[in-house]
Amino acid sequence: MGRITQETRARNEEAIRAAMNRLLRGEVPPGGRCDLKTLALEAGVTRTAFYAKQNRDGTARPGPYQHLAEEFERRLKALQDAGTVPDPRAAQIERLKVTNAELKQRVEHRDTEIEKLTAFKQLALSRIAAQHLEIEHLRQELARRPDSAGPVGVVRQLSAPFGSCS
Secondary structure, eight states, X not given: OOOOOHHHHXXXXXXXXXXXXXXXXXXXXXXXXXXXXXXXXXXXXXXXXXXXXXXXXXXXXXXXXXXXXXXXXXXXXXXXXXXXXXXXXXXXXXXXXXXXXXXXXXXXXHHHHHHHHHHHHHHHHHHHHHHHHHHHHHHHHHHHOTTOOSHHHHHHHHHTTTSSOO
């Protein structure tokens, strides 16, 4: 590929700056992002023009529009640090990450509560079963006593040592 003229370079730089300003204002095309790939597409230049090149002797030289790529990255970072996200898709991803983290926390809290309630339920059922066995045992004991006169007699017998009803 041959060298470009100063006029073509100036026209390309102007197109890149215009595209850069649109992207940083949040005017991201459908399916695009606020990145160098979209910047190159919007400006009509190749993406490789934003990156350093290598001479035949192995030394590096800057790409023709590398300074604009660095400016774009710097401005984008400044906007992001200020809390502005020009890419609506990136903003949506951030919102979804926050929502996802909140939902995970709610699920963990509910799982903990379910574990506590399950343990309480098990304890309550164990106590009810033990009380039922105790009641059954007392009923069998009552049925074996020949001198019991039903529940009233049992109450009198149980309260006799504590009171003076005998």
